[in-house]
Amino acid sequence: MRTVVVIGTGLVGTSAALALAGRGIQVHLVDHDPQSARTAAALGAGTDEAPEARVDLAIIAVPPAHVASVLATALRDGIARGYLDVASVKGGPRRELEALGLDLTPYIGTHPMAGKERSGPLAATADLFEGRPWVLTPTRDTDTEVLNLALELVALCRAVPVVMDADAHDRAVALVSHTPQLISSMVAARLEEADETAVRLCGQGIRDVTRIAASDPRMWVEILSANPGPVADVLAGVAADLDETVRALRGLQSDDDARRREGTEGIEDVLRRGNAGRVRVPGKHGTAPTAYEMVSVLISDRPGELAGIFADAGRAGVNVEDVRIEHATGQQAGLVQLMVEPSAAPALSAALRERGWSIRQ
Structure with missing residues (x-):
């Protein structure tokens, strides 16, 4: 890989461009907002000048709702040998592209599992993807050369490739990314009208839970709009746990010994299941978590x-x-x-x- 065009100079697009430019790749930056592309170029992510010839790889770094239209234009213009997107949802854009009747052999859907609460080129860093999973969703039609280009990109960004089915990916990110964002926002929303005395008691626990609630709402509306079903399924399970927990807490208020015991058992059950789930979260370098x-x-x-x-x-x-x-x-x-x-x-x-x-x- 020698030349790349990055279409979309937000956090992910600019971070990928910075990583590639730092490793000697000629990167061309394109954005619907020319100022964003100029900002990314000023940061050292590449040039905002158009490439003079077909590039090796086109990276589509736009919100999920725009992936199909932007990628379709790029494919029709033949700007690259291979094409990939980095949107956080994979199944929907793929089906939109298939419906357009395009030849998708030079395309592969991907998703780097890395991000920040902040967005835009100024939040980008060349090391954003280091050590992080980067999902690849090839199909039987994906050209081997394109898969190799995607793997080279992942290696240059020092990420870890993970191959998945597109719909399985969408169900997974609903659980580990999209639902946590909503729950963090819901908890933070309780603070909006809270008494100032209560807010002054905020400690590390509430800071940890609400950190990602600072994310851009417009960006997340676009992401969640592209993956509503799997997220709703996960939230339905969380809602069932919430109902059981509320009943358990009400039981702890009761004068009846049996209800209090049931309440204690219910609270202990959800806390123990939380312990068991937390243990499964990968630790340092993706290994099993270590008790430090x-x-x-x-x-x-x-x-x-x-x-x-x-x-x-x-x-x-x-x-x-x-x-x-x-x-x-x-x-x-x-x-x-x-x-x-x-x-x-x-x-x-x-x-x-x-x-x-x-x-x-």
Whole structure:
């Protein structure tokens, strides 16, 4: 692969362009908003000038509702040897393209499982896809050369290829991406009219749950409109769990011993099933999740504090596997929670104390 055209210079399109340009690929940027393409070009993602000849690969990075029309135009114009899209829904666009009667042998649907709450070219980074799954949905008609181009793209972006059926992909993302977005937004919506006293009590738990609620509503309306059935199916299951949980909580309010026992069992059941589901979420590098030990360090809000902690952990010979920061409301301080291998936690705690850090149990 030597030349690529990216049609759509939002977060995903520009991130892919940055990754490719950084590895020596000639990237041409196209967007319905010329200013967006110019912004991406200014970031080093390529050039907003049109290619002079047919390119090796065309990456269609537009919302799901526009994939079929944009891709159909590109196919008819013959701008590339191979074509792929990176939309978050795969079955619907494929069926739209088939209905147009186009030759789809030079096309493959793909979806990189990476994103942010922010959108647009300014949110893009060349490392957005590193280590993340990138789904490929070839059919029996997909040309081998196009599949190879898609695999090369995934490798250049340092992602991990995953081959799936398009409809199976849509059911999967309904569970692991689209429904969590809606539930996060629903929880955050409870805060809109909440008393200010309650809002001031927000801690790390509510911050974790509502982080993705900051996403662009217009973007998500387009995504959910392209995958409504599978998302509704998952939400129906969540709604059933909610009904059972509400009944269990009402049972805990009862004066009847049997109802209280049923309530306790109901709450325990949903929490245990939550534990079992959480264990299945892949851990670091896509491996089985590891039970890390947490070392909590009190820090002040001053430049260099985080760098100092990581430097001292390195001097102690301890690898920090993950990190979280819990901010103290209304104070210039917080807790840095360092996740490390259980066997390394005592040594790290001792080393940090020796270097003057305040460790919290």
